[in-house]
């Protein structure tokens with residue numbers, strides 16, 4: 001097999017940013033060496049001062065296929081991912097039909113994905129009311145973990161779980177040893193808030209913000225931490241928005257509970273104070289909160305309380321955003337950001353004094369560990385898949401519809417000037433995005449620790 005050397009003066013390795021050559025044989029990194037140690041027979045590609053980052057991993061994406069492919073789909077989501085520097089997506093079990101709550105539904109997803117993907121993927125299984133018996137079979141069939149909601153998910157076809165239903169599921173989850181990802185908001189505080197807001201002006205962002213109080217997140221997190229202590233399952237809090245939950249999460253971590261935490265680019269880059277009336281493109285749940293809250297989330301990334309950044313890429317047809325009425329009550333909640341998450345986070349992180357090694361930890365290594373692929377993906381290191389991104393950290397660009405690449409090019413970030421441009425994305429040694437183009441046929445496949453042949457229907 002021929003040997004290729006990809007060289008950069010600024011490779012983002014687990015040992016820091018340094019001049020390095022990735023020696024790639026077939027689909028894998030054979031070794032990472034100093035540029036003066038490249039074997040003479042290697043075919044050389046020199047990126048000079050451009051950075052090489054590990055391919056990013058997004059552990060929170062709503063691909064919506066099969067069933068709601070008019071919202072998004074494998075072809076369009078993985079195309080946007082490749083353009084954004086991602087090489088593996090982990091799909092959420094809802095918004096697609098059937099939802100991924102049993103093995104047959106996982107097989108339907110595999111059938112839908114086949115031949116369409118520009119990057120690799122995995123699918124979380126769902127924990128819903130009445131499917132405890134599907135949990136272990138889903139794990140055996142290749143689901144890397146599970147997702148559940150403690151509040152209505154805002155869409156039909158996927159049910160929330162009450163505490164009692166969750167208790168029925170948790171022994172099964174614990175036996176798999178896989179993480180349970182939880183949408184941590186409880187309905188009580190949301191219902192109480194709604195009673196007082198019926199006559200308010202729903203074109204104002206503040207009305208929506210007040211309808212999803214921090215108390216909903218806090219009370220859910222308290223319940224989950226006590227269940228985690230009782231059932232000893234791996235708990236992962238998705239899209240943490242309320243910074244007021246951080247002290248209790250820090251205490252739980254010091255106690256040694258197996259809890260991990262994610263937040264999203266929109267909570268780290270946007271602030272409630274600047275969302276204009278009627279701008280429903282900014283609606284998501286839990287909501288974007290104050291500038292001060294945003295700063296506190298950054299502190300929690302800094303001290304390691306928050307483990308990772310995932311996009312919660314959740315697109316819909318533009319008409320569902322009700323842009324004409326600008327009504328935050330009836331608009332679909334969800335923000336799509338796969339193609340711009342890296343520059344968004346790099347722009348914000350570099351302003352705050354963070355480095356590309358931090359970005360790699362939050363957006364590649366952290367999500368890889370959550371999804372159980374940390375021995376194969378998420379690092380530039382020997383034996384790992386040759387998934388990497390050639391990134392120009394000095395260039396700036398303005399977010400425009402042509403750069404989004406997902407099915408419906410709407411975004412709250414349009415018109416923003418961001419720092420950092422994805423030049424090329426390599427998936428297992430092959431370029432899948434290069435300067436605005438998607439070369440070749442889609443080669444993305446479902447990730448499996450034992451290789452793709454280990455998945456029955458693949």
Ligand SMILES: [Zn+2]
Nearest residue numbers: 060092312314
């Ligand atoms: Zn989500």
